[in-house]
Amino acid sequence: MPKKRGYHHGNLREALVDAALALIEAKGPSGFTLSEAAKQAGVTPAAVYRHFAGREDLIAEAARQGFEIFADLMEFAHAKGQPSALASFESVGRAYLAFARKYPGHYISMFESGISLNRSPELAQVSGRAMAVLERAAADLSEHIPPEKRPPSRMVAEHIWAMSHGVVELFARGEPGTKSPFPPEDLLESGIGVYLRGLGLIKPDS
Template structure:
């Protein structure tokens, strides 16, 4: 899927690329693309330079080291993920169960659209990334939002009598698993009949969520807002 950003009108549009001369962002984007291609951090800065048409010394004018570049790439990834989440929450309405699912939809579609950023943030965090105060603040913001939504859903009686941490872990496992079906290109092997069905993400989330839903929750999940990314063409960048 092409990059999705909110406009002031609330509509979605494709990101068209960087402004001319925005070398720093172009370098970060090149790193994300290299990670998506190789599923590793084993790349050289000269490869990055080749992709954006610049030299290694020019990269060092923007980033102190490769590790510094990875930290900034991870931080940029969280900004992109939050763009997806903000858009999804805007479409979800006030029903808390809809909002909880919206966060999951945003997580998966961010991964599908930006696999390099997703892999770096979720599977390849370096010590330097984890030591970044900015990165940790971004992560905490997401965790706090999920905690608040799950707490509110529990107060509405949507969940069975299970501990909150178990619900949070179950939701994370579902989101991470669904995202990896796409980033690892596993859907074609485990469920090829689902390829091309854009409602798959919503159906998988609802199936996963039912494991912790009460009777009231199961009734409510049938009325929640749908996946806001479902009708956006899923085109490779």
């Protein structure tokens, strides 16, 4: 356990978020107390309340920071696939899996803690930025379809988001339960392909 130290340089808030992320990974979002987060950060429990009103506020900040990383990663993945709309779309899906693996504490805070995305304007804004990348990628795929026949890009984005989340939860997090002989990336890519072909967004031989 780290020794207690002063945070006069202004890093206490980040130290508490880092402590919360470690505890969330180990115990889940409801499995720790603010006192435990303070102990992990090496400060007194009273120090926590100078920055966070309670545990949910601390988790919400972890989620906000996670969405910042997530949105940046999604935007990078989308740009990496250009100029191919399909490559960009698939790249965004792979980025989702990569984020869940690399930042499990953030991922849990964002999607499994029960924290509302509308808890603060900042959290709502950054979570919307992440969804907007996927929605833009979906819109690019349907440009060749007459407007009156295009599926709503928001609907497509949410379907793929749900599929990605399901693959992460069942196969990519390394938790006990369902196993698959196929890599999560292959499961997601093939599932996306079947879905997009069914909507006519990509050709059957693509």
